[in-house]
Amino acid sequence: MTLKLDDRQQAARDWFEDLRDRICAAFEEIEREADSDASFEFLPWDRTDHDGSPGGGGVRGVMKGKVFEKVGVNVSTVGGAFNPEFAKTIHGAEEDPSFFATGISLVAHMANPHVPAVHMNTRYLVTQKAWFGGGADLNPPLPYDEDTADFHARLRAACAPYGPDLYDRYKAWADDYFYIPHRETHRGVGGIFYDHLESDSEALFDRNFAFTRDVGDAFLDIYPKLVRRRMKQEFTPDEKRQQSVWRGRYAEFNLIYDRGTLFGLKTGGNIDAILMSLPPDVTWE
Amino acid sequence: MTLKLDDRQQAARDWFEDLRDRICAAFEEIEREADSDASFEFLPWDRTDHDGSPGGGGVRGVMKGKVFEKVGVNVSTVGGAFNPEFAKTIHGAEEDPSFFATGISLVAHMANPHVPAVHMNTRYLVTQKAWFGGGADLNPPLPYDEDTADFHARLRAACAPYGPDLYDRYKAWADDYFYIPHRETHRGVGGIFYDHLESDSEALFDRNFAFTRDVGDAFLDIYPKLVRRRMKQEFTPDEKRQQSVWRGRYAEFNLIYDRGTLFGLKTGGNIDAILMSLPPDVTWE
Numbered sequence: 001m002t003l004k005l006d007d008r009q010q011a012a013r014d015w016f017e018d019l020r021d022r023i024c025a026a027f028e029e030i031e032r033e034a035d036s037d038a039s040f041e042f043l044p045w046d047r048t049d050h051d052g053s054p055g056g057g058g059v060r061g062v063m064k065g066k067v068f069e070k071v072g073v074n075v076s077t078v079g080g081a082f083n084p085e086f087a088k089t090i091h092g093a094e095e096d097p098s099f100f101a102t103g104i105s106l107v108a109h110m111a112n113p114h115v116p117a118v119h120m121n122t123r124y125l126v127t128q129k130a131w132f133g134g135g136a137d138l139n140p141p142l143p144y145d146e147d148t149a150d151f152h153a154r155l156r157a158a159c160a161p162y163g164p165d166l167y168d169r170y171k172a173w174a175d176d177y178f179y180i181p182h183r184e185t186h187r188g189v190g191g192i193f194y195d196h197l198e199s200d201s202e203a204l205f206d207r208n209f210a211f212t213r214d215v216g217d218a219f220l221d222i223y224p225k226l227v228r229r230r231m232k233q234e235f236t237p238d239e240k241r242q243q244s245v246w247r248g249r250y251a252e253f254n255l256i257y258d259r260g261t262l263f264g265l266k267t268g269g270n271i272d273a274i275l276m277s278l279p280p281d282v283t284w285e
Numbered sequence: 286m287t288l289k290l291d292d293r294q295q296a297a298r299d300w301f302e303d304l305r306d307r308i309c310a311a312f313e314e315i316e317r318e319a320d321s322d323a324s325f326e327f328l329p330w331d332r333t334d335h336d337g338s339p340g341g342g343g344v345r346g347v348m349k350g351k352v353f354e355k356v357g358v359n360v361s362t363v364g365g366a367f368n369p370e371f372a373k374t375i376h377g378a379e380e381d382p383s384f385f386a387t388g389i390s391l392v393a394h395m396a397n398p399h400v401p402a403v404h405m406n407t408r409y410l411v412t413q414k415a416w417f418g419g420g421a422d423l424n425p426p427l428p429y430d431e432d433t434a435d436f437h438a439r440l441r442a443a444c445a446p447y448g449p450d451l452y453d454r455y456k457a458w459a460d461d462y463f464y465i466p467h468r469e470t471h472r473g474v475g476g477i478f479y480d481h482l483e484s485d486s487e488a489l490f491d492r493n494f495a496f497t498r499d500v501g502d503a504f505l506d507i508y509p510k511l512v513r514r515r516m517k518q519e520f521t522p523d524e525k526r527q528q529s530v531w532r533g534r535y536a537e538f539n540l541i542y543d544r545g546t547l548f549g550l551k552t553g554g555n556i557d558a559i560l561m562s563l564p565p566d567v568t569w570e
Contacts, residue, residue, distance in 0.1 A: 070569075182550050182556055182559075183556065244566075248563065251536065251540070251567075251569075252540055252560075255536070255537055255540040255541050256540050256541065265467050271467055271468065274467075275537075275569065278533065278569035279569060280568055280569060280570065281529075281566070281567070281568055282536075282566070282567040282568075282569070283565055283566055283567075284355075284536075284560065284563035284564060284565060284567070285565065
């Protein structure tokens with residue numbers, strides 16, 4: 001890890017790592033409430049850039065508990081040069097393949113099929129442009145309207161200070177993004193998705209960084225509530241099986257369509273960290 | 286199914302369906318030897334072409350038994366027009382998107398982790414060109430040199446009458462094709478893979494159709510032997526778990542890289558038939 005970070009890059013990175021710490025603590029606390037001593041295991045990895053030089057790295061955090069069947073919380077801070085072919089597809093890297101990226105990425109697959117699985121990711125990227133992107137979506141194997149409504153309401157509240165139509169636009173973006181064309185279905189009950197929040201100037205950086213922090217805090221506020229609401233609910237073997245089948249759709253989405261997965265594979269990220277999102281115990285009937 | 290088939294198309298189709306019948310009978314016979322009354326369930330599906338007109342269809346065959354945890358044997362005979370974007374990527378369809386395809390496709394995931402999983406597919410395609418393609422590869426969760434050697438020897442024998450270097454070339458092609466770049470590993474122990482065996486003339490058609498038949502017969506000759514060799518071998522829960530983890534690699538290959546999967550998704554094939562190849566009970570640790 002010998003990347004040299006400017007102040008904004010460092011501030012974003014520090015935030016993502018702080019958020020990771022708070023999320024992991026909150027999730028471990030939930031495990032304690034279920035009389036489990038499970039805790040996160042943290043595995044650092046280094047990235048090598050195209051030309052063999054050091055290109056940053058990350059820390060993969062994983063916990064396998066009683067409530068959280070498998071949860072991955074990854075942070076990474078990487079930089080160097082995209083491979084030329086891939087650079088053409090990235091905002092601001094069409095002419096110059098240099099890039100920097102820092103972010104947090106989280107996927108939780110839950111033991112109890114009544115508890116929704118969830119995904120959250122926020123990131124700060126710098127090419128010849130600089131921008132924030134991110135999102136969070138709820139993925140209940142057995143959906144409850146109440147959970148869906150509360151999750152969306154909390155994200156709506158996080159968006160509200162930044163523009164009256166922000167939530168609606170980012171919700172629509174999530175509906176568009178988290179869709180599995182070959183199944184003609186969404187992978188979950190949605191959330192928000194946003195990208196390319198241009199942050200070249202200090203004013204734009206400050207605004208979009210504040211928004212990104214609020215999204216992270218909103219996630220940390222609402223998701224543990226949903227987990228606690230459902231984690232002690234009884235479930236049948238058939239409901240557990242429905243969860244396994246439903247997870248197949250989630251795996252299909254991540255392996256075929258997810259841009260984050262592709263980004264990781266194309267930039268020499270850590271394969272175990274990238275595919276940490278894949279569910280434990282999946283069934284294709 | 287209102288496609289009009291010429292003699293060669295009809296002959297190829299008849300062969301694929303006959304091979305399907307013989308394979309299914311052989312696999313059901315193995316189930317009987319394990320005191321199981323499992324049998325194939327056949328589900329026909331129709332394909333609608335781009336413009337809404339009938340575009341052929343297929344029959345998805347699936348058996349979930351005691352020996353065969355999940356085996357899919359699909360035949361399909363489809364035709365019409367590729368979508369224009371996809372046509373550009375297909376041999377002989379660059380200028381004219383009309384196509385015809387008939388084939389058989391088989392994937393077996395086995396209950397006993399000592400028994401190798403297997404894949405076999407042969408097909409006849411007509412665009413402005415006409416060609417055969419296909420292959421078979423062995424995918425043992427717990428590989429045995431003896432099984433690998435016997436599988437390859439039988440395919441080598443099938444190739445031998447058609448050219449001294451055929452097996453070596455098609456084996457190398459399989460090694461190249463059945464590779465998972467992001468894992469830097471092959472998905473199994475190989476087999477053969479071939480494509481674009483030009484069959485425009487009657488002589489070429491006859492030769493390559495004969496070769497394709499011999500590949501199908503070789504598969505039907507050798508695979509049941511390997512199944513019978515291992516199906517009664519004891520296995521531990523840990524070996525079963527190793528199988529589930531290993532199946533994750535198989536799913537990754539099929540969802541990210543497999544051309545057959547992509548072909549099906551892009552040509553409006555039946556989604557359940559296309560994804561029939563995905564394993565039951567997969568674990569991503």
